[in-house]
Amino acid sequence: AQTVTQSQPEMSVQEAETVTLSCTYDTSESDYYLFWYKQPPSRQMILVIRQEAYKQQNATENRFSVNFQKAAKSFSLKISDSQLGDAAMYFCAYDSNYQLIWGAGTKLIIKP
Amino acid sequence: DTGVSQDPRHKITKRGQNVTFRCDPISEHNRLYWYRQTLGQGPEFLTYFQNEAQLEKSRLLSDRFSAERPKGSFSTLEIQRTEQGDSAMYLCASSSGLSDNEQFFGPGTRLTVL
Numbered sequence: 013a014q015t016v017t018q019s020q021p022e023m024s025v026q027e028a029e030t031v032t033l034s035c036t037y038d039t040s041e042s043d044y045y046l047f048w049y050k051q052p053p054s055r056q057m058i059l060v061i062r063q064e065a066y067k068q069q070n071a072t073e074n075r076f077s078v079n080f081q082k083a084a085k086s087f088s089l090k091i092s093d094s095q096l097g098d099a100a101m102y103f104c105a106y107d108s109n110y111q112l113i114w115g116a117g118t119k120l121i122i123k124p
Numbered sequence: 125d126t127g128v129s130q131d132p133r134h135k136i137t138k139r140g141q142n143v144t145f146r147c148d149p150i151s152e153h154n155r156l157y158w159y160r161q162t163l164g165q166g167p168e169f170l171t172y173f174q175n176e177a178q179l180e181k182s183r184l185l186s187d188r189f190s191a192e193r194p195k196g197s198f199s200t201l202e203i204q205r206t207e208q209g210d211s212a213m214y215l216c217a218s219s220s221g222l223s224d225n226e227q228f229f230g231p232g233t234r235l236t237v238l
Contacts, residue, residue: 016166045225057167057215057229103166107225110155111180114166 014039014108018115025094026123032079033089033118035104042066045107046080046087051117052100060102063087096122126150128230130216136236137206144202145233149218156199157227158191159215160184167215173199174221206237 015038025031037046048060063071063080070078075095079088091098099122105112129148137143149156154175159167170189172180175196185191188206193199203210213234217227 018166047226049229056231057217059226059228062226105166109180110219110225111157111169111172112159112167112227114168116164116166 014041014106014113016104016106016113016115018104018118020118021116022119022121024121024123025091027094027096029094030090030092031094031120033091033102033104033120035087035089035115037085037087037104037106037113039085039106039108041108046078047105047107047112048076048078048087048089049103049105050098050100051103057103061089091120094122096124098122128216128218128228130214130230130233132233133231134234134236136238138238139206139208141206142202142204143206143235144200145214145216145235147199147201147216147218147230149198149216150220150228153218153220153228154196155219155221155225156193157217157219158199158201159217161213161215161232162211170201170214203235206235208237211235211237 017036044065046063051057061073075092101117103117104115131146156173158170161167173193188204191201213232215232216230219227
């Protein structure tokens with residue numbers, strides 16, 4: 013069965029600095045999607061970035077980028093120039109036959 | 125805004141009562157998902173519809189839980205004989221069925237069972 017592990021329950025970063033959130037997963041499939049979702053306090057889940065496994069190039073969306081290491085089954089999220097609005101729970105998710113398998117989340121704190 | 129909506133946003137009920145939640149997906153999306161999220165955890169998959177057909181159900185979905193999506197539009201999730209362990213956020217998401225399967229989430233219904 014597929015599993016997703018986020019080993020950092022909480023991370024903090026100074027505003028304008030860079031932070032990296034870790035995610036590892038386990039699967040026997042060769043093609044799949046990985047996602048990072050953001051859940052601000054009392055607000056709904058929104059997609060931050062996605063990566064398709066067969067694409068070797070790491071996905072980038074403005075200040076957000078991933079480091080996808082397929083062989084190591086690692087999918088970390090880098091947030092550059094951190095802003096106060098980035099404070100949220102961040103969830104890594106694996107797409108398994110259209111249901112998402114989720115990690116436990118990392119709470120990101122931005123220090124002004 | 126034509127995003128995913130859920131009703132009610134909050135529900136407090138007594139143990140043993142039945143509750144029903146509604147989800148309205150993005151109108152052109154044919155896939156609809158229900159997840160349950162407990163405090164401090166990631167969401168857990170409950171069930172998935174493609175149009176009106178319920179294609180997958182998690183083992184988490186006991187016989188007290190039932191979900192429907194009549195006519196492939198809105199969906200309802202009913203919990204019968206609620207238990208304190210059912211207290212959680214119930215999230216609904218929809219997707220268009222494209223290969224990347226980006227799921228769009230509603231605000232959730234927070235259930236508290238006393």
